[in-house]
Amino acid sequence: MSRTTLSELNGRQHTGGRTFDTVAIRRPAGIEVWFDQGLIALRHPAPDERAAIVAALGLTADDLHPTDAPRIAAPGAPRMLVPVQDRSALLRVRPHLGRLTAACRPYGLRSRSRWSRATPSVDRPACSLRPDAGRRASRPASAG
Structure with a gap:
């Protein structure tokens, strides 16, 4: 340094x-x-991969964003990005960390993030979970 x-x-x-x-x-x-961590590899999750993680987050199909599909982003360690319908859906997330860890392990996923689209009153609220660390990395907040 x-x-x-x-x-x-x-x-x-x-x-x-x-x-x-x-x-x-x-x-x-x-x-x-x-x-700057360079280029980030993106891919669509397999249907069973997506279903297992969405369920472990405590989300339902109605909570997911209707047009933005979940993606796997790999800036090094891959993680699933799960866009949700709105801030209220984001706040309903009640993850079961044991199930989330078990769902992520077979796919080599490290952490999951959820966000909702920006609105006039809220600019991209987001939350990230680190089940491999056994805790919530950040609370839902305006990501600015």
């Missing part, structure tokens, strides 16, 4: 078999971190 100013650190991150540059900047509200 190297410092360019007292409040900025530049370094390299090694994860998922890849290495990329990072920048960390101290701000009044906390530390802001930037990095």
Whole structure:
């Protein structure tokens, strides 16, 4: 790591078999971190893969977004992105972490994220789960 100013650190991150540059900047509200992890591979989940994970999240078919389908995104470790109908569907997510971990393991998935489309009052609320870590990584919030 190297410092360019007292409040900025530049370094390299090694994860998922890849290495990329990072920048960390101290701000009044906390530390802001930037990095470019390169191209992200995308694929559609298999029907059984999708069904198992959606069920383990406690979602129903009515909760899913009608036009945005779930995708597997692999910026290193693959994760399923599950778009939901709206913020109320996002807030209804009640994952069973044991079932979610069991559903993800056969496909090599690491974490799942859900979001709803931006509206005039809410800009992309999102939530991410890390069943491999046994906890919720973040609460539903405006992702800005």
